[in-house]
Amino acid sequence: MTAADPVPAPTALPDVAPFAQWLGLETETAAEGRALLRLAPHKELLNRRGAIHGGVLASMLDSAMARASRTLDGVEELGGTTDLHVQYMQPAEGELKVSAWVAHAAQTLVFCRAEIRDAADRLVASGTASLRIRRKRGQWSP
Numbered sequence: 001m002t003a004a005d006p007v008p009a010p011t012a013l014p015d016v017a018p019f020a021q022w023l024g025l026e027t028e029t030a031a032e033g034r035a036l037l038r039l040a041p042h043k044e045l046l047n048r049r050g051a052i053h054g055g056v057l058a059s060m061l062d063s064a065m066a067r068a069s070r071t072l073d074g075v076e077e078l079g080g081t082t083d084l085h086v087q088y089m090q091p092a093e094g095e096l097k098v099s100a101w102v103a104h105a106a107q108t109l110v111f112c113r114a115e116i117r118d119a120a121d122r123l124v125a126s127g128t129a130s131l132r133i134r135r136k137r138g139q140w141s142p
Contacts, residue, residue: 013106014082020063023056027067033066040095051091054125058086059123061127065112069131072105079132092124093114103120108132 016027023045028036039060049054062084069078100114109130114126 002040009133017063023059023063025060025063026098030067030071033068033072033105035064035071035100037064037098038095039098040093049091051093052096054086054088057088057092057096057125058084058127060096060098060116061086061100061114061125062129064098064114065127065129066093066131068100068102068112068114069110069133072110072133074135075110075133076136079134081129081131084127084132085129086125086127088114088125089123092118094119096124103128105133107135109119 003056005136010101011099016025024039024042026038028038030036037060041056045052045056058065065079066081069075096116096118098116100112103113104111110133112129112131114127114129115123118124
């Protein structure tokens with residue numbers, strides 16, 4: 001990108017971020033504060049040892065928790081992740097699934113948890129996040 005070729009401002013936010021699309025993340029289910037996403041990795045996502053790069057795993061967790069947050073009633077828009085904590089359990093290889101759920105929703109913040117498992121159902125990584133949300137008017141009650 002240069003000053004002569006700036007990135008155009010989106011007129012509407014896409015349902016899936018372009019980065020998540022590039023990673024190859026696919027939503028299997030998303031409803032009622034939960035989401036399940038799948039990743040079939042490609043060579044660009046690997047570290048030099050052949051395992052899936054830790055940054056990819058962090059992005060999977062973040063994307064899944066954001067997807068789960070957007071399914072809550074009354075959420076108009078996500079303002080972004082304000083905090084992300086990742087725990088890596090073991091190297092990840094092959095197809096992965098990430099499940100995420102909303103642990104608590106307040107007026108402007110949502111607190112989520114997520115886990116990534118491999119094809120053998122081994123826990124690869126887990127994470128927690130808080131995400132800023134904007135609610136539709138009159139759509140929140142404690």
